[in-house]
Amino acid sequence: MAVMTDVSTTGAALRSPASSPAGAVKEADVEKLRFIDEMTSNPDAVQECVLAEILGRNADTEYLRKCGLDGATDRAVFRAKVPVVSYDDLQPYIQRIANGDRSPIMSTHPVSEFLTSSGTSAGERKLMPTIKDELDRRQLLYSLLMPVMNLYVPGLDKGKGLYFLFVKSETQTPGGLTARPVLTSYYKSDHFKNRPYDPYHNYTSPTAAILCADAFQSMYAQMVCGLCQRNDVLRLGAVFASGLLRAIRFLQLNWEQLAADIEAGELTARVTDPSVREAVAGMLRPDPELAEFIRGECSKGDWAGIITRVWPNTKYLDVIVTGAMAQYIPTMQYYSGGLPMACTMYASSECYFGLNLRPMCDPSEVSYTIMPNMGYFEFLPVDETGAASGDASQLVDLARVEVGREYELVITTYAGLNRYRVGDVLRVTGFHNAAPQFRFVRRKNVLLSIESDKTDEAELQRAVDRASALLRPHGASVVEYTSHACTNRIPGHYVIYWELLTKGPAPAPAAGAAVGAADTLARCCLEMEEALNTVYRQSRVADGSIGPLEIRVVRPGTFEELMDYAISRGASINQYKVPRCVTFPPIVELLDSRVVSTHFSPTLPHWTPARRSD
Numbered sequence: 001m002a003v004m005t006d007v008s009t010t011g012a013a014l015r016s017p018a019s020s021p022a023g024a025v026k027e028a029d030v031e032k033l034r035f036i037d038e039m040t041s042n043p044d045a046v047q048e049c050v051l052a053e054i055l056g057r058n059a060d061t062e063y064l065r066k067c068g069l070d071g072a073t074d075r076a077v078f079r080a081k082v083p084v085v086s087y088d089d090l091q092p093y094i095q096r097i098a099n100g101d102r103s104p105i106m107s108t109h110p111v112s113e114f115l116t117s118s119g120t121s122a123g124e125r126k127l128m129p130t131i132k133d134e135l136d137r138r139q140l141l142y143s144l145l146m147p148v149m150n151l152y153v154p155g156l157d158k159g160k161g162l163y164f165l166f167v168k169s170e171t172q173t174p175g176g177l178t179a180r181p182v183l184t185s186y187y188k189s190d191h192f193k194n195r196p197y198d199p200y201h202n203y204t205s206p207t208a209a210i211l212c213a214d215a216f217q218s219m220y221a222q223m224v225c226g227l228c229q230r231n232d233v234l235r236l237g238a239v240f241a242s243g244l245l246r247a248i249r250f251l252q253l254n255w256e257q258l259a260a261d262i263e264a265g266e267l268t269a270r271v272t273d274p275s276v277r278e279a280v281a282g283m284l285r286p287d288p289e290l291a292e293f294i295r296g297e298c299s300k301g302d303w304a305g306i307i308t309r310v311w312p313n314t315k316y317l318d319v320i321v322t323g324a325m326a327q328y329i330p331t332m333q334y335y336s337g338g339l340p341m342a343c344t345m346y347a348s349s350e351c352y353f354g355l356n357l358r359p360m361c362d363p364s365e366v367s368y369t370i371m372p373n374m375g376y377f378e379f380l381p382v383d384e385t386g387a388a389s390g391d392a393s394q395l396v397d398l399a400r401v402e403v404g405r406e407y408e409l410v411i412t413t414y415a416g417l418n419r420y421r422v423g424d425v426l427r428v429t430g431f432h433n434a435a436p437q438f439r440f441v442r443r444k445n446v447l448l449s450i451e452s453d454k455t456d457e458a459e460l461q462r463a464v465d466r467a468s469a470l471l472r473p474h475g476a477s478v479v480e481y482t483s484h485a486c487t488n489r490i491p492g493h494y495v496i497y498w499e500l501l502t503k504g505p506a507p508a509p510a511a512g513a514a515v516g517a518a519d520t521l522a523r524c525c526l527e528m529e530e531a532l533n534t535v536y537r538q539s540r541v542a543d544g545s546i547g548p549l550e551i552r553v554v555r556p557g558t559f560e561e562l563m564d565y566a567i568s569r570g571a572s573i574n575q576y577k578v579p580r581c582v583t584f585p586p587i588v589e590l591l592d593s594r595v596v597s598t599h600f601s602p603t604l605p606h607w608t609p610a611r612r613s614d
């Protein structure tokens with residue numbers, strides 16, 4: 001394979017872009033690499049300009065006026081006057097915009113739409129106001145990815161990318177603005193839909209298939225097109241690892257129909273969207289040989305290395321496997337026979353942050369370089385306990401972070417967020433030119449995550465409280481609980497371990513049975529799902545990317561054993577707290593060995609695209 005993994009010369013390659021580990025640098029890439037070089041050479045100066053530009057254009061906003069900025073655009077006044085905030089502080093302003101107030105509340109540029117973050121507030125997705133020119137900024141960051149990749153992987157213009165990309169449902173706020181995820185907004189934009197032909201952005205998926213809102217039809221069409229062009233595929237990906245694993249699962253479940261369609265050259269009637277049918281018809285020809293090949297590979301029951309068996313020219317997987325997605329690395333390796341995994345960028349609904357300048361490095365080594373032109377970035381030091389104080393005087397500028405330290409990211413954006421805590425904790429690993437590079441450490445307060453869902457401790461507690469109320473009539477209660485994101489099978493699902501207490505003389509191991517019936521515990525599973533946030537329920541209902549929640553009842557005394565185990569490993573008895581989520585394999589094994597009964601949510605929870613609180 002011609003993938004270059006020696007990336008020690010990245011800095012030099014970007015600085016003098018005549019050649020690279022992968023050979024001569026393409027003319028078109030030189031300009032982009034030079035741009036990265038310029039931006040990272042003097043990040044402090046770029047940041048100063050960005051802040052002045054943001055504060056200048058937003059000087060007349062209600063928000064900055066209230067802060068008492070009085071038109072100032074310099075760092076000193078900004079630091080002295082503008083507080084560090086979280087979503088809940090901004091919610092009243094955001095709600096007014098959502099309700100139709102068009103005055104310059106947070107930004108002087110008109111709010112073009114809301115981006116719905118996968119982070120939630122009161123169970124609903126956070127609404128991030130955005131403006132038109134942010135789309136250009138996002139496009140700019142995207143345009144830097146291939147020039148960097150071309151430094152390491154030659155010949156990507158000689159084939160195609162198989163990317164499983166999806167749009168999600170959108171809603172209207174009461175004031176008539178569209179609210180949708182940032183990627184849905186991007187795929188539906190002219191930047192994406194009307195992109196000119198470019199051999200480096202040649203995808204097997206027709207745009208109509210990506211834009212189809214029906215998850216099954218979209219996936220089916222993308223898969224059939226990917227199979228038909230299997231020898232052209234040089235890279236394969238999705239945004240996050242969980243998305244690519246869903247695609248593999250889809251192949252496992254649907255290969256017979258897919259092969260039948262390929263044999264006949266006719267798309268299944270289950271795909272009804274006319275524009276998708278038309279786009280696929282342009283690619284699908286009767287190909288009995290390919291159909292036979294797919295049947296041969298998929299009927300073996302052996303899925304190890306399926307990606308390279310079906311798409312033999314794939315050089316790397318393009319998926320994010322940092323942060324919560326790291327749990328999928330072994331499964332991705334299993335299906336791909338150990339292909340390199342490229343984590344190319346770090347972004348959010350609030351702002352796109354930066355890119356990985358060594359995209360072919362090992363996932364454990366990934367660091368992202370924040371591009372100083374994307375917004376204004378500050379960093380709150382995180383102490384040994386993992387907490388970051390909200391004290392604005394502690395904030396450190398992008399160019400002044402220290403290697404080895406962890407910080408929480410705080411951003412000021414063109415769209416009108418000022419000193420906003422994103423909730424991501426990053427560790428500085430080094431510098432590219434003068435720009436710091438960051439390892440993604442974790443998202444604050446996230447206990448459980450299967451794909452884009454982020455469930456925190458308070459949400460889990462609320463869900464357990466709500467579900468355990470169903471046990472009361474049976475004289476039972478939950479004495480202890482913990483949880484685990486189970487991703488052995490796709491889709492992954494939440495597992496909640498419950499230790500129950502039953503009133504009366506019921507023998508301990510029968511506690512599960514004593515609550516009446518398995519039926520009640522299955523209802524408890526569903527009740528917990530109903531109590532979880534909208535992103536979780538959307539993944540369950542609309543996307544099918546999370547499986548039914550499971551309660552595993554453990555025998556009485558199990559949580560005491562858990563404590564004994566923790567203490568034997570050095571935990572303090574006085575300070576011991578039951579972990580509300582467990583990942584350490586010996587602990588998961590201990591819990592599993594004490595399970596007396598398991599129960600699954602019997603049906604889907606309630607979910608509609610409409611927001612509850614609007």
Ligand code: AMP
Binds near residue numbers: 323422424
């Ligand atoms: P959203 O607001 O739904 O767009 O989600 C953005 C969040 O996803 C970020 O704040 C991170 O917590 C996470 N995220 C985005 N990109 C990456 C990445 N490359 N590695 C790890 N986590 C990421």
